[in-house]
Amino acid sequence: MNKIYLDHAATTPTRSEVVDAMLPYFTQQFGNPSSVYEVARINRKAVDEARSMVANALGATSDEIFFTSGGTEADNWAIKGIAEAYEQKGKHIITSAIEHHAVLHTCQYLEKKGYQVTYLPVDEYGQISIQDLKEAIQEDTILITIMYANNEIGTIQPIEAIGKIAKEHNIIFHTDAVQAVGHVPIHVKEMNIDLLSLSGHKLYGPKGIGALYIRKGVRIKPFIHGGAQERNRRAGTENVPAIVGLAKAIELSMKEMEESNHKIIELRDYLIKGIQEAIPHIRLNGHPTERLPGNVNFSFRFIEGESLLIGLDMHGIYASSGSACTSGSLDPSHVLLAIGLPHEIAHGSLRITLGPENTKEEMNYVLETLPKIVQRLRDMSPLYEDFLRAQS
Amino acid sequence: MNKIYLDHAATTPTRSEVVDAMLPYFTQQFGNPSSVYEVARINRKAVDEARSMVANALGATSDEIFFTSGGTEADNWAIKGIAEAYEQKGKHIITSAIEHHAVLHTCQYLEKKGYQVTYLPVDEYGQISIQDLKEAIQEDTILITIMYANNEIGTIQPIEAIGKIAKEHNIIFHTDAVQAVGHVPIHVKEMNIDLLSLSGHKLYGPKGIGALYIRKGVRIKPFIHGGAQERNRRAGTENVPAIVGLAKAIELSMKEMEESNHKIIELRDYLIKGIQEAIPHIRLNGHPTERLPGNVNFSFRFIEGESLLIGLDMHGIYASSGSACTSGSLDPSHVLLAIGLPHEIAHGSLRITLGPENTKEEMNYVLETLPKIVQRLRDMSPLYEDFLRAQS
Amino acid sequence: MYSQKVMDHFMNPRNMGEIEQASGVGTVGNAKCGDIMRMYIQVENDIITDVKFKTFGCGAAVATSSMATELVKGKTIEEALKITNKSVAEALDGLPPVKVHCSLLAEEALHAALWDYAQKHNLHIEGLEPPKEDIHEHEAENPKE
Amino acid sequence: MYSQKVMDHFMNPRNMGEIEQASGVGTVGNAKCGDIMRMYIQVENDIITDVKFKTFGCGAAVATSSMATELVKGKTIEEALKITNKSVAEALDGLPPVKVHCSLLAEEALHAALWDYAQKHNLHIEGLEPPKEDIHEHEAENPKE
Numbered sequence A, B: 001m002n003k004i005y006l007d008h009a010a011t012t013p014t015r016s017e018v019v020d021a022m023l024p025y026f027t028q029q030f031g032n033p034s035s036v037y038e039v040a041r042i043n044r045k046a047v048d049e050a051r052s053m054v055a056n057a058l059g060a061t062s063d064e065i066f067f068t069s070g071g072t073e074a075d076n077w078a079i080k081g082i083a084e085a086y087e088q089k090g091k092h093i094i095t096s097a098i099e100h101h102a103v104l105h106t107c108q109y110l111e112k113k114g115y116q117v118t119y120l121p122v123d124e125y126g127q128i129s130i131q132d133l134k135e136a137i138q139e140d141t142i143l144i145t146i147m148y149a150n151n152e153i154g155t156i157q158p159i160e161a162i163g164k165i166a167k168e169h170n171i172i173f174h175t176d177a178v179q180a181v182g183h184v185p186i187h188v189k190e191m192n193i194d195l196l197s198l199s200g201h202k203l204y205g206p207k208g209i210g211a212l213y214i215r216k217g218v219r220i221k222p223f224i225h226g227g228a229q230e231r232n233r234r235a236g237t238e239n240v241p242a243i244v245g246l247a248k249a250i251e252l253s254m255k256e257m258e259e260s261n262h263k264i265i266e267l268r269d270y271l272i273k274g275i276q277e278a279i280p281h282i283r284l285n286g287h288p289t290e291r292l293p294g295n296v297n298f299s300f301r302f303i304e305g306e307s308l309l310i311g312l313d314m315h316g317i318y319a320s321s322g323s324a325c326t327s328g329s330l331d332p333s334h335v336l337l338a339i340g341l342p343h344e345i346a347h348g349s350l351r352i353t354l355g356p357e358n359t360k361e362e363m364n365y366v367l368e369t370l371p372k373i374v375q376r377l378r379d380m381s382p383l384y385e386d387f388l389r390a391q392s
Numbered sequence C, D: 001m002y003s004q005k006v007m008d009h010f011m012n013p014r015n016m017g018e019i020e021q022a023s024g025v026g027t028v029g030n031a032k033c034g035d036i037m038r039m040y041i042q043v044e045n046d047i048i049t050d051v052k053f054k055t056f057g058c059g060a061a062v063a064t065s066s067m068a069t070e071l072v073k074g075k076t077i078e079e080a081l082k083i084t085n086k087s088v089a090e091a092l093d094g095l096p097p098v099k100v101h102c103s104l105l106a107e108e109a110l111h112a113a114l115w116d117y118a119q120k121h122n123l124h125i126e127g128l129e130p131p132k133e134d135i136h137e138h139e140a141e142n143p144k145e
């Protein structure tokens, strides 16, 4: 049976070039970069180089990049670190209703600590409105945190416009760009981004590594206290192999982005069109144009997402229903609810996220398999029975 | 030139068996363990197995082990998470004066947030007194956090006695066992340990991974908010390769501990004796018997540690002066000051930490080289000049 | 995460479908929560001679529906009433903890179908209670500390 | 982290030692802070004809001591006074930022030795100030946010 991985937004394989770049730092150049002796210098240099590679990819400078254990830690640090640093100025934070849980749950935590959080609504395509943002700004707003691109429906936010408004109002702007870095071009200076989170395993780098870009001049409190690593801002022995791997992955993805996106977008559009032609009673979620190259998200009426996933799984197709993180929860995805889907339709959603190794043949196999599975589940569904009865 | 790595307390090489165990999870079994589909099951199983391997090594159960990004995060989580969970009960924390910065700086952070922290002094060997501990306990003491073994001088604390007192007073007991796990036998239940931090790269596992043991029944707030990973307690996509590597490293170290320690202790004692015979005006730091198998720590009067390190480095010997984390700071190690060394003597300290791959030949080379370097630096030292003048 | 048995019942559900002129039909669950189960029963001389189901829901919901119909078929009403969520889950070699709530549907759907049968035939069935409005209402939210 | 030049001066320090009957001796620094430098100078006709040092301190402290003595040797007092921490550090191809404070010793030790020479010979040297009590006192703590 074919094995077709279509869940690149959940995680990506670590590229072999990346693994190769990492390997020497496990067994040979294993030293602690904080050590005084000369051999550690090689490690220090590797970390420094990695830092400037990451900086280059974002239009930042080396001393604005701080390595973390992943996107979640970067989000936690950005939001809690700014909240703490600016609590004298104010306690109001603006975010969106469709953030990843790493942002949402952190904001909810701060609400319990006496902060006030505005969750901007999104339109049916998943975008916030700049007007809403302007109206949400208060005297005591200290932070706007809006994700760059959504992990479920792929919608890209009007980041430049948000950055402009944040700057005009002298409010710090953080963006969770975990799904965007390495996939779409980003320039933190041109876009007036003050803080940006990224994660290695979403761009063919290793898991357990990420980074927070902190614009020079932004005050932020450390989140993890301890040793003097990362210029006293993030304690803990540097994860040298993963840092090297992250940088290598970012470098490769920048180099190949254009070519790779060209191919991925073609496949994506082919798949979207094919599904729309083959299956009735469905809805394409996310923005028609402002969307991540690899993202396909549909709701199929009358059926439930997990059984759809298992059905696909049995045919060797690996996809996702909403965010990987939310599986096992009772509620349908907060993102799908936020774009206005009723609960039962939100439950029937399927996310397919493509990578450069996917092929047109694979898409054809999906287009052959998916309609059958959907039909089988509809035949099993009391909701579909009721629908047909109401039709006749 | 020989290259002799004698800085195993700073970090260890990742064992090749560990790297081999990790490799498949980068490129083949790369899936997100939270995913629904079957292939992710292999990852989930790998993480579950790793969890029970770590639990076994500590005498804990699987559901008491939570993976973190390292020892520093585990320490931060333990202390901040307990402080937050029990703030209604009280705001007093007891620790020691010789903790790692991951604990000390976290405690200092909490002091700024209105918590009260008692830093227990240590005796000349680096041990706290149980009497002091008893006297420090207050009505509102919520946490005792005392490290298992010190990273600089190797001193092992009377953990069982501390656990007993904590239990009698119904106070949570956390121990930073980053230097101890895999090196000395630990049993969290027998020792009444409620929380324990460990780190992969100190026991021949990978960097960027650690764990916090949380005894069942202990209330603790999450530190990193986001997805539902680690049973809702530690968000962030699981670092599967590193988790697998950590477990493998712990398993191997448990299996080989007795044999390995037998060898290491013999080397250590040979080296200590050799240095004591060859070099005058020195002091062995740490406890004569209650010390980590691989730890050797001396202060050499009249000379400064960094120049000693560089001298050794030039001869291919890699050691450390105090903690790797503290290099680059102006102050001598807080640990050496806490055991009563005057500043200028604390500055002249050398830490050698042995691993199972070290040999007697290497010790002989050190015994040949070190006295010459010390002598050269003393000849250069105005303090030695003054000392000799005062003698004559 | 599912047992082999669960997967088998999901891929090859037994007794899936409708019964045209059923003695009783019960629908439980809630599309909002992502699972609805409908059970059709045919009763003859106090014996459940035929049973069919339709389910909108996750893999566990489908499998428990299928297994429940297998357990019910051919049983007397009294025997059928002894079938619990637990026995259905056990017959499937267990369910992942997060999925246990889905198995609640099977018992409730059976009871609802029997209730419907009793109402239609003006019978009193000992120990049978009217179906709950919303099967998930009594469930506490997953505590997320 | 150190430049090749620093390493060279650390491994092969120039002018290390004492001058028995020096024209001036200056000791600066503080064992508490981990660095002490002592500079001996021999002055003849306003020219520093010989110079020696002893240093207790880190690699940077040793190297700057050595480099400073090289720069001073053969210079007039007026010329020697123009030698700054910065010029010593530059002559060493730079120092890591955390080590810049160590280079402060060299300038101070030279000034202290000259001051001692001036005191002993009852001279006034234009622009020379009495040695500070503690060279590190004016330094702010590394801000650790």
Ligand SMILES: Cc1ncc(COP(=O)(O)O)c(C=O)c1O
Binding pocket: A009, A069, A070, A071, A072, A073, A075, A100, A102, A147, A149, A150, A151, A176, A178, A179, A199, A200, A201, A208, A209, A210, A325, B235, B236, B237
């Ligand atoms: C948008 C977004 N933010 C944050 C995260 C968390 O990143 P990580 O898995 O590296 O912790 C993810 C992925 O899980 C994501 O998609």
Ligand SMILES: Cc1ncc(COP(=O)(O)O)c(C=O)c1O
Binding pocket: A235, A236, A237, B009, B069, B070, B071, B072, B073, B075, B100, B102, B147, B149, B150, B151, B176, B178, B179, B199, B200, B201, B208, B209, B210, B325
């Ligand atoms: C005693 C002790 N605690 C905590 C740490 C921090 O662990 P990590 O480097 O994994 O963050 C270390 C080592 O750096 C240590 O020696």
